[in-house]
Amino acid sequence: MNRRCIDTWFFNPVAAKPLAFFRILFGALMLWQVVLDFPLVTQQYNPDTFHFSYPFFSFLKPWPGQGMTLHYWVMGIAAAGLMVGAWYRLCAFVFLVTSLYVFLLDPAYYQNHYYLYCLLAFLFLVINADRVFSIDCWRKKYNNQAVPSWQILLLRAQIIIVYTFAGIAKLNPDWLHGEPMRMELAMRSYIPYGEGAFRAWAAQWMTPFFTQEWFVYMISYSGMVYDLSIGFLLLHPKTRVLAFILTIFFHSLTKFLFGLDTFPLTMIASLVLFMDFKLPRRAQLPKWTESKKQWIALFVFCYLLIQIIVPLRHFLIPGNCLWTEEGRTFSWQMKISQRGIKRCDFWLKESENELPIKVDLRKDLNPRQAGVMALQPKLILQYAHYLRDKFKAQGVKDPVITTEVILTMNGRPLQYLIDPQVDLAKVQYPWFGHATWVVQLQ
Numbered sequence: 001m002n003r004r005c006i007d008t009w010f011f012n013p014v015a016a017k018p019l020a021f022f023r024i025l026f027g028a029l030m031l032w033q034v035v036l037d038f039p040l041v042t043q044q045y046n047p048d049t050f051h052f053s054y055p056f057f058s059f060l061k062p063w064p065g066q067g068m069t070l071h072y073w074v075m076g077i078a079a080a081g082l083m084v085g086a087w088y089r090l091c092a093f094v095f096l097v098t099s100l101y102v103f104l105l106d107p108a109y110y111q112n113h114y115y116l117y118c119l120l121a122f123l124f125l126v127i128n129a130d131r132v133f134s135i136d137c138w139r140k141k142y143n144n145q146a147v148p149s150w151q152i153l154l155l156r157a158q159i160i161i162v163y164t165f166a167g168i169a170k171l172n173p174d175w176l177h178g179e180p181m182r183m184e185l186a187m188r189s190y191i192p193y194g195e196g197a198f199r200a201w202a203a204q205w206m207t208p209f210f211t212q213e214w215f216v217y218m219i220s221y222s223g224m225v226y227d228l229s230i231g232f233l234l235l236h237p238k239t240r241v242l243a244f245i246l247t248i249f250f251h252s253l254t255k256f257l258f259g260l261d262t263f264p265l266t267m268i269a270s271l272v273l274f275m276d277f278k279l280p281r282r283a284q285l286p287k288w289t290e291s292k293k294q295w296i297a298l299f300v301f302c303y304l305l306i307q308i309i310v311p312l313r314h315f316l317i318p319g320n321c322l323w324t325e326e327g328r329t330f331s332w333q334m335k336i337s338q339r340g341i342k343r344c345d346f347w348l349k350e351s352e353n354e355l356p357i358k359v360d361l362r363k364d365l366n367p368r369q370a371g372v373m374a375l376q377p378k379l380i381l382q383y384a385h386y387l388r389d390k391f392k393a394q395g396v397k398d399p400v401i402t403t404e405v406i407l408t409m410n411g412r413p414l415q416y417l418i419d420p421q422v423d424l425a426k427v428q429y430p431w432f433g434h435a436t437w438v439v440q441l442q
Contacts, residue, residue: 010296011149011285011288013146013147013149013279013284014146014279016128016145016146017132017277018152018273019128019151019152019273020134021133021272022270022272022273023082023083023124024084024133026120027079027080029262029265029266030079030099030262031083033117034075034079037072041069041072045062045063045102045105047067049365050383051105051108052383054107057104061105071102074094075094075095075099085133085136085137086135086136086139088129088130088136089125093125095124096121096122096125099114099118099121100121103115107329107376108379109368109372110372112333113261113266115330116162119307120158123155126299127151129151131144131145131147132145146280146284150296150297154300155273156234156235156274157307159231161304161307161308163227163228163230163231164227165311165333167225167229168311169332170220170227170228175220176221178213179411180336180337181223185216186211230243234247244274247267251264251265251267252264252268311332314328317433317434318433319434322410322441323417323440324434324435324440324441325375325377326435337410338411339407341406343406344404345405346358346387347403348400349400349402351397351400364386375407380405381427381429385424388424388425399425401425402420402421402424403418405417409441415439415441415442419439422437424437
């Protein structure tokens with residue numbers, strides 16, 4: 001990339017107001033998310049119970065005593081500081097570290113929007129979103145309301161990546177035939193949507209359509225087309241107003257149907273990043289050396305390249321990732337499969353010739369952990385190895401751990417997820433690729 005391209009794409013001065021507005025909205029929403037999650041802290045992150053782990057992060061454990069409660073208080077204060085722009089860089093760093101710590105504690109609680117929040121917190125750490133409408137602006141007497149264009153570019157690209165890969169994930173036979181929306185809408189046709197006159201009226205008006213085929217296909221295809229096209233509509237000035245209207249409607253509908261905590265509101269808030277604000281007359285940027293410009297351009301390129309490659313890695317793994325979960329994490333595959341659990345049993349044999357004994361999962365796992373584990377072979381294997389080590393410590397010399405995990409996906413017949421004949425105590429998961437003891441979707 002030559003010097004002129006770097007200056008044009010990355011170092012043109014642009015108004016700092018979009019970053020400031022998004023910082024305020026994002027900080028407020030993250031503070032709200034902390035409040036929503038606070039009642040679940042002691043239940044989900046009990047230091048005395050078993051927790052799954054991500055590769056390389058098995059050393060992370062919940063804080064003892066009231067540590068997790070204090071941790072969430074710190075996270076909330078950091079979100080509030082980010083919102084008002086007080087000690088902005090420090091608050092962005094603290095919010096990133098505290099959020100990432102909670103995110104990595106247990107993959108059973110993985111949510112795509114929590115992953116997005118960690119990425120956005122990281123981006124706030126490296127950009128200057130405190131140049132206007134912040135306490136730091138008053139405290140440090142900033143007189144420059146411009147930022148380099150790469151900072152807006154980076155945030156815009158991150159939002160568009162989420163949409164685009166969510167749309168690509170919907171280009172699968174199940175979605176094109178109306179699943180899992182058909183099952184999702186059928187379940188919600190009789191579920192109350194909470195209190196409030198508007199919600200009651202909306203539910204009464206909408207739910208009769210949920211079991212009609214034309215409505216199922218309309219929701220499925222309109223969601224796919226929206227995800228695939230919204231990035232282009234947001235970038236083009238002539239279609240931006242239409243994109244704003246569609247985004248507000250789409251995420252209001254998903255908030256009504258699925259809840260999803262603060263995610264729909266965060267995506268609506270991100271619209272400010274695509275608004276055009278007039279650049280102040282005296283806006284100037286500091287002069288960087290050519291070497292620093294190249295390092296910044298390289299950082300932006302590498303970050304975006306990683307964000308593009310990671311969601312595509314599942315195409316290199318045999319099988320349907322919606323079933324095996326191999327390569328699906330961090331891929332923005334949201335609401336595209338509906339799986340039902342018929343059975344998830346673990347069996348212990350003290351030797352090959354002994355009769356199997358059923359393991360009581362309730363002694364180690366809460367209902368959320370057990371439900372998510374039943375869908376994910378990697379977590380099933382982690383728990384099997386935990387049981388192996390636990391029984392060895394209790395005097396069982398060579399424990400044999402097998403499972404009976406029977407699921408259905410998107411209305412298909414029931415089938416095994418894990419080969420019930422395989423001793424999970426003796427197998428490992430490959431670093432990358434398909435585990436042969438995971439039964440492929442029939």
